[in-house]
Amino acid sequence: MRLKDKVAIITGAGRGIGEGIALRFAEEGAKVIVNDVNETDANRTVEAIKTKGGKAVAVIGSVASREVAQKMADTAVQEFGTVDILVNNAGITRDAILHKMTDEQWDQVIEVNLKGVFLCTQVAARVMREKGYGKIINISSTSWRGNPGQLNYSATKAGVIGMTKTAAKELAPKGINVNVIAPGMIWTDMIKSMPPAMVERMEKSLAFIVPLNRKGAPQDIANLALFLASDESSFITGQLIHCDGGMIM
Numbered sequence: 001m002r003l004k005d006k007v008a009i010i011t012g013a014g015r016g017i018g019e020g021i022a023l024r025f026a027e028e029g030a031k032v033i034v035n036d037v038n039e040t041d042a043n044r045t046v047e048a049i050k051t052k053g054g055k056a057v058a059v060i061g062s063v064a065s066r067e068v069a070q071k072m073a074d075t076a077v078q079e080f081g082t083v084d085i086l087v088n089n090a091g092i093t094r095d096a097i098l099h100k101m102t103d104e105q106w107d108q109v110i111e112v113n114l115k116g117v118f119l120c121t122q123v124a125a126r127v128m129r130e131k132g133y134g135k136i137i138n139i140s141s142t143s144w145r146g147n148p149g150q151l152n153y154s155a156t157k158a159g160v161i162g163m164t165k166t167a168a169k170e171l172a173p174k175g176i177n178v179n180v181i182a183p184g185m186i187w188t189d190m191i192k193s194m195p196p197a198m199v200e201r202m203e204k205s206l207a208f209i210v211p212l213n214r215k216g217a218p219q220d221i222a223n224l225a226l227f228l229a230s231d232e233s234s235f236i237t238g239q240l241i242h243c244d245g246g247m248i249m
Contacts, residue, residue, distance in 0.1 A: 001029030002230040007080040009033040009072050011063050011120060012090030014041025016188035017139065020218025021087055021225045026054035028226060031080040033072050034058045035090065055080070063090045063116030066123075073123040082131065085229045086124040088117045088160075089139045093190065095149045106152045113156035114163075121167060125176065134176035135229045138164050139221070142184045142244050157182075161240055168238030177237040179228050184244025185209070186216040211246035 008025050012018040014036030022032050026049040034049075034056050036042035042058040049056040057079050061068030076083045091113045094105035117138055128134025143150055144157040161180055168178040185191070185206075191199065207213045224243050227233055242248050 001027075002226065002232070003085070004029035006030045006084040006229070007033070007076050007082050008085035008087065008229065009035065009076055009083060009120070009124060010087040010089060011035045011072075011116070013045055013087075014038050015045075016190060017183065017186060017218045017221050018087070018089040019045050020222040021089065022056070023048060024219070024222035024226050025085070025229065026052065026056060028230075030054075030085065030229075032056040033076045033079075035063065035068075035072055036060065037062050037090075062112065063088075063120055064111040066119050069116075069119035069123045072120065073127055077127065083124050083127040084133065085135045085137070086120060087137045087139070087225060087229070088120055090116055091139065091141075091153075091156075093150065093153050095153065096151075097149055098151050101151060109152040109156055113153065114159050117160055117163060121163070121178075125167070125171060128176050129171070129174045132175040134171070134174075135233075136164075136167065136171075136176065136178040137225050137228050138178070138180040140164075140180050140182045140240070142182050142242065142247055144182060145248070164240070165238045172237055177228070177233065179233070179236060179239050179241065181221060181224055181228070182240060182242045182244065182248075183221050184216055184242065184247045186218060186221060188218060209247060210244070211249075214245065216243070216245055 008030045010022045013022040013034040039060045046056040140160045141157040143154045164180040
């Protein structure tokens with residue numbers, strides 16, 4: 001197994017991409033800290049892992065809280081002995097056109113999508129530095145290039161890329177790899193919750209937007225994250241990898 005006995009923290013792992021990564025990592029032998037703000041979702045992921053013979057513990061709360069971020073690292077060390085892998089996946093949207101966006105919509109997205117990555121990376125890296133090994137994988141989005149109605153979200157996803165490259169340079173001497181994945185149109189609850197007319201337009205335009213002409217699935221991102229979390233990617237750091245069916249070439 002590619003992650004045998006590794007300990008992974010995965011934020012936003014109650015559903016969607018995070019859930020897919022948590023399940024995939026557990027299949028490959030990782031012991032998983034499952035974080036989510038929704039206790040029911042987090043516990044469902046934990047039970048799914050345990051049902052298949054894996055090991056997992058839920059830590060409930062927002063990544064925007066330093067206390068929650070620290071609790072994830074502390075729980076990993078107390079339950080499983082260390083932190084080997086961190087996947088910063090948790091993220092939210094509060095979409096609005098620029099001239100209608102409120103301070104609250106801006107602040108909420110910045111707190112979770114940007115500050116949350118900073119806090120979780122900082123606390124996990126402290127453990128990783130001590131042992132000279134670690135894998136940090138950040139989840140951005142193709143929206144980092146700009147997307148109408150998502151000024152706040154796009155800003156955070158571009159910011160995550162900058163944070164990744166800086167952290168990669170700082171942590172490389174300590175044997176820690178830091179990379180970032182930019183998913184494209186991945187069919188999760190976030191997309192399904194959009195207005196039906198918008199989802200229908202996306203489906204109809206799929207062939208024009210995605211050269212591979214299919215919907216992306218959480219498993220697509222999970223497989224890439226697995227590679228970046230494994231020792232097979234030991235000579236890769238500071239890289240942005242698009243997983244989008246060819247949307248951006």
